[in-house]
Amino acid sequence: MAKTTRPSVRQRRVARTLRRWRKERDAGTLQDVAGQLHWPHAKLSRFETATYPAGPAEIIALATIYGVEDEERDRVVKLAVEALDDPGFWRDYGPDTVPTYLTDYLETEAEATAVRNLEALLIPGLLQTAAYTDALVRAWLRTPDEQLVEERRHLRQQRQARLDHPEDPLHLHAVVHESALLQAVGGVDTMAEQLDHLVSKAQQPHITLQVLPVELGPYPGFGASYHLLDFGDGDVAAVYLENLDDGWFIEDEPSIEAYTLNFERVSELALDTEASARRIAEIRRDRT
Structure with a gap:
């Protein structure tokens, strides 16, 4: 063989x-x-x-x-x-839109039944509006490329479609640091729309959204961002990490347990879902 x-x-x-x-x-x-x-x-x-x-x-x-x-x-x-x-919908895109390292993540997310996501600086990708995504992609590009902006937006929207599946939606538990809500991504109108979108999506029963308030100060894993993906079949979860131009999975059980424990701890420290919704609404009112 x-x-x-x-x-x-x-x-x-x-x-x-x-x-x-x-x-x-x-x-x-x-x-x-x-x-x-x-x-x-x-x-x-x-x-x-x-x-x-x-x-x-x-x-x-x-x-x-x-x-x-x-x-x-x-x-x-x-x-x-x-x-x-099954080649996956992401195979329709070129390497500029879906680099090799991202292929593994998209395949895993497509198989997952639940995603737990800690974000220190950004709105979680699964909860981003089109305008917010466009602003991020434009900021990251070295040279303007509106076709690439459009492709990455479309790719993200295809991922987000699983949250709206009528029979088997992807379950999402996102913990977001408040600083991500205060970033001026795309301007006032873009952030206003994004904050409204967060409040709306958080009302869905399979989506849990919590905010880590700035007054909390340092917390376990301070500054870290990661995804925990669960398959719902007794299989071991996977941890996904990403930096500027690469991403990788951690699949050994001790590390997975460490990240799982960390997520549980930050979830306990974060505002509960109702208080989180109020905090987002306050930011929307005061800053947009």
């Missing part, structure tokens, strides 16, 4: 699940399990590390050995098939 290109997020989730099955059920070493299937142990190793994607037949064979319930087995088979067959 030849090595494939960089494994997708879905393929890594399948690999992580196969590894978890073997360890949680004390099924033995790679050699032990591979021997039962008359496979070379290197084959199973490739499946568990996503060096080579496991197909439905291999997943079913492993699930049978491990005694995995049919429902869980079928979920992983479905995930493996989708990893090969």
Whole structure:
């Protein structure tokens, strides 16, 4: 088997699940399990590390050995098939709009059932208005490019559409530092529209919006921004971090637990949802 290109997020989730099955059920070493299937142990190793994607037949064979319930087995088979067959809406854009590092995030967000987002300086992308997004993109570009501004706005709107899905909306819990609400992004009218939009979206039952007030001072993880993505199927969440021109996932369990605990702590320190809505309304009244 030849090595494939960089494994997708879905393929890594399948690999992580196969590894978890073997360890949680004390099924033995790679050699032990591979021997039962008359496979070379290197084959199973490739499946568990996503060096080579496991197909439905291999997943079913492993699930049978491990005694995995049919429902869980079928979920992983479905995930493996989708990893090969579903290119994702972001594939319609060029590398200037969707750089390589962002592809992984978009794929993961599309699979997630819930997103927890801490933002220190910006309005969360899933809650940005078109005008706010346009102003940010224009500020980041070295040279004017209105086509790129339009493409990035459209991409963001496609992501946001999951919040409005009539049957299975993405759940969002955003904690935003008050300084993000005070930034003059795009001017007075743009910020007025953005603040109104936040109050409106926060009324939806699957969206929780909290504000970290400036009077709080330093808090755990002060200045950090990150995303925690949950899959709702018992799979380990992923943490996504981003800097000026790159982004990456943290997938080891101790780090995920640390970020999860941090989010819980800042959520406890932030204003509750009603007080947050009042704070946003006050800023809207006083500064726009």
